[in-house]
Amino acid sequence: MNTTTQMSDSALVSLYIAGNEGAFEQLVNRHKNKVYTTILLIVKDSYTAEDLMQDAFIKAIHTMKGGRYNEEGKFSSWICRIAHNLAIDHFRKEKRSPVITLEDGSNVFNTMSFAEDSIESRQIKEDTHARLRELIQTLPQAQREVLMMRHYAEMSFQEIADATGVSINTALGRMRYALINLRKKMLKSNIAYDTNLYTE
Amino acid sequence: MIQTSTQNELIQYVYDELADDACAQLESAFLQDSELAEGCSDLLMLQNLLDGALKSPNERAVQNILNYSKSLSLQT
Numbered sequence: 238m239n240t241t242t243q244m245s246d247s248a249l250v251s252l253y254i255a256g257n258e259g260a261f262e263q264l265v266n267r268h269k270n271k272v273y274t275t276i277l278l279i280v281k282d283s284y285t286a287e288d289l290m291q292d293a294f295i296k297a298i299h300t301m302k303g304g305r306y307n308e309e310g311k312f313s314s315w316i317c318r319i320a321h322n323l324a325i326d327h328f329r330k331e332k333r334s335p336v337i338t339l340e341d342g343s344n345v346f347n348t349m350s351f352a353e354d355s356i357e358s359r360q361i362k363e364d365t366h367a368r369l370r371e372l373i374q375t376l377p378q379a380q381r382e383v384l385m386m387r388h389y390a391e392m393s394f395q396e397i398a399d400a401t402g403v404s405i406n407t408a409l410g411r412m413r414y415a416l417i418n419l420r421k422k423m424l425k426s427n428i429a430y431d432t433n434l435y436t437e
Numbered sequence: 438m439i440q441t442s443t444q445n446e447l448i449q450y451v452y453d454e455l456a457d458d459a460c461a462q463l464e465s466a467f468l469q470d471s472e473l474a475e476g477c478s479d480l481l482m483l484q485n486l487l488d489g490a491l492k493s494p495n496e497r498a499v500q501n502i503l504n505y506s507k508s509l510s511l512q513t
Contacts, residue, residue, distance in 0.1 A: 256510065258503070258506060258507055258510060261503070261506050262503055265499060265502055265503060266499070269493070269494055269499055270491045270492065270493050270494070271491065273492060273493065273494040274490070274491045274492050277492060283495075286494070287494050287495055287498040288498075290494055290498060290502075291498055291501055291502055291505075294502040295502065295505055298502075298505065298506050298509065302509060362489065365486075365489075366486075366489050366490040369486060369487070369489075369490045370490050370492070373490075384487075387452060388484070388487050389487075389491070393454060394448075394449065394452070394454060406445060409445040409448050409449065410441075410445065412448050413444055413445065413448050416448075416480060416483055419483065420479065420483060
């Protein structure tokens with residue numbers, strides 16, 4: 238059994254800085270999905286998102302190996318903030334939001350993989366989650382930003398308030414409206430509100 | 438009608454950012470106020486759904502990152 242699997246992020250960072258590549262592998266595997274989803278929800282293209290995810294981790298590698306990593310704050314918030322900033326920079330440069338369609342006509346957002354389930358239930362989950370990601374993208378920018386920073390980048394509401402230059406109550410209010418709007422959109426889009434869908 | 442301040446506390450509660458004493462107050466309020474309890478339940482369901490919407494990157498992209506890090510280690 239790998240002894241690094243139960244370690245805190247902070248301990249893994251220290252080990253990695255000391256030269257333990259296995260610790261870094263743990264960190265990447267622990268946070269890759271949140272980093273990738275944070276980017277994907279902004280750039281909307283899976284290939285670009287993978288490139289930017291690599292850029293984000295490479296930036297993190299240089300910071301940590303260069304001895305410039307700041308111990309304050311959580312690793313997850315830090316890496317997701319790097320990812321978020323790279324995605325926003327890319328989005329501003331591109332000034333467009335391409336949606337990649339696969340050869341079979343399906344959207345790339347519909348290509349999720351799940352553990353063993355029946356084909357039918359897997360398809361329902363797949364569709365639900367794909368539509369949810371699409372709905373997140375239709376939220377007003379300020380609400381979408383807070384939702385992604387809190388839910389996927391795991392920043393605290395105070396950190397979000399500081400990063401976006403608003404009060405904590407405004408950040409909380411934006412999150413509240415993001416969730417209310419998301420729920421309304423789900424009901425309007427007839428997305429099943431079935432608790433069985435939520436258990437992995 | 439749930440007050441705005443309570444709704445903000447609900448958000449902090451489901452994201453585990455509410456102070457212990459405020460948590461205890463809110464939890465006892467759930468017993469008296471079914472609308473509040475239902476609001477909390479809705480938020481928790483949404484939270485779980487958002488977790489499920491996470492998407493995994495291609496393994497090749499992950500391997501590129503790990504290889505890059507190892508290649509830097511070899512240089513030093």
